[in-house]
Amino acid sequence: MRKEFPRLLSEATLGPLTLRNRIVMPAMDQNNCTDDGLISNKTLQHYEDRAKGGAGLLILETSAVKWPNGATSKHQPSLSSDEVIPGLEKLAERAHKHGARMIVQACHHGRISGLDISRDVPVLVPSTPIPSFDTLGMAYNTTTEELMKMATLTGGKLPTFKEASREELVEIIEAFGEASLRIKKANLDGIEIHAAHGYLISTFLSRAWNRREDEWGGSIEKRARLLTEIIRKIRKKCGSDFAIVVRIDGHEYGIEHGITSEEASTTAAIAEEAGADAIHVSAISSSGTGVGFTEGPLPWERCQYSELAKNVKSAISIPVIAVGRIEPKDGERLIAENNCDFVAMGRQLLADPELPNNLINNTPEKIRPCINCFVCVAQNFWNGEPVCAVNPRLGNYEEIVEAPKKLKNIVVVGAGPAGLECARVASNRGHKVTILEQTGSLGGTALFSSLTTPKNGELINWFEQVLKDSEVVIRKNFLADSKSIMSFEPDVVVIATGSQSSKSNIKGSELQHVLSRDQLKALLQESNSSEITKGRKNLSSLVLWLGRKLGFFEDMEKIRKLSKLWMPLGKNVVIIGGGLVGVELSHFLSERKRNVSVLETRPVMAPEMAHPRRWRSLHQGSLSGVKFHNNIQVVEIRKNSVVYIKDESECEVPADSVILAEGIEADRKLHEKFADIEVETHIIGDAESIGYIEGAVRSGNKVGQIV
8 A cells, every 4th residue: 555655654743743644735825815814615625625635734824923914915814813713723623534734834924014015014124224136027027917916915015124123023922922822722733933935034044134233133043033932932832732843944045145054954953942843944035036936935846945955854853844846756755865754745735635645545646746837826926816727626616516417428529638627527427428539649739748848748647547547438540520529429519629820921931941830749749741741851751750650759758858869950940939839849949959049029928827937937948048039020931040020120040940839729610510510519728718738627627517
């Protein structure tokens, strides 16, 4: 049962708590409390799902100890009055009945206290003036709509800063103590003191922010005084049977004199001496830039902070919780190597609350993967409720999947994410479902996108696994038309045929070295080359033919490896269209020694991407040599170049190969053929409107629930 993950799934102690395994759900803002910070039914269901899913420890999202003072959102949990106790009691009951333990992350947001800013209340910082950083950094590669949404956090107001007085700090210490007592009265198991992510305690720990010369600043012991006084106050009020976890920054990126790994280890030891039961190691970037968010606290790489946790672990004797895109196999390894004692899996548990249970049941292949698209965390930039690209239930807990009144015969045409999700849900409800797919593989455009974004391929693999154990019949290499579909005598037809490249009006787009997205896809996926006959020299055609015959193109991992050795593209590649597809493809090609330029008519590249992912993708692309040109107009594609206009000046960029990544439109052709046929018909995914994986899965899920 537990051979593959014996350490991750083993029982362990954290202070006074015995946890059934070492999987921790970290605090992640859901922004679904009531307007006065009280726990809602959505909040309860969100955490009950994860408790039922098998996690050992749940941490309630960051909660304000002096709400609304020092709070960042009116929809975050409040801890500032006894009114909050009944809601917290319900949380404890929901978590405990499924065998999980639950603590509350408590915080004073300091300089990021959005509610204070909106009310013209100066925000508290250790010292003034605050350190300089790139105050316009968030505006780069951010759409006007996104900036407007971010402005709603504070009503469009800018912060004013106040150096926290001794009296105010004493009040905050007492507020943490009173909040912990309320948490204990509610039968929850402990508290996590949020001393990270640039909030008040974090700024006191940072030499960059704390330049005080009194008892609250100077040496690391004095900078940690606010933290240690809070720990001691909580321990005094709540006793030894109440768990105290401290979340710290293992490193502060992007600012001079920020927190170092060595200082973090020292702070952890000071916190242990003060009475902390465990240390949770994260990170922060104080650069002020958008891309800085994916340095900390939003990790973009696997195990991004594991070395920071390892350094802290070597300095203390109490348990360490590691965080930062840690997959189950990574977690098992990190624990085995004594880098940490517990593993926090945040976005993974948003994507699949049943992750721990699947490990326990020895079915890790049935874990729905987080594809690291940042769609969930993007909502937190304007206090929206998170959504998940692969898990439509996140935030939609009022939707109950009911058994159908009548079982139906359903035919789904197209095996992309929309069709696969629709088939999965409809089959789970008891319907007879058949999927018709014209190619030899599942996944549609999402499978093609896994060439540049491997996580998308993991999602398709998950669909294959769960459908393998279902009653869904899958017919591959099936050319569907209205006649062949109706031969199945369906009660319902669901059209999920995806998108198609629209015809380009750019002068020169018919030249032989120009490929559309569909033609590039055919190069690698199709069994015939009818889409790509133009422009293919004999040698290229021979290599592609041999590759297919030898099975090299059967999976994207093989193609990724082979593409580092050879690709049917020239040295200088111009991608016309800097949307999601163009940006992902540009980085992929630049890593394969191509000189890549991306031309985009819009002011911001890839607005379809969640903005944290966009910030990181454009940054990584630029580091690898991609040249991004936005706000331009393409004039002409020539034999060896592309001509465009930028700021009323004509420019020319070399081009041996040109890829048309713009002009994607819904493919409604098949759906239109059913207009006069008397059968219930639905259209979903990109066949309805371009929504990429998030929109496809959501629309497929919705139709799967109602048919």
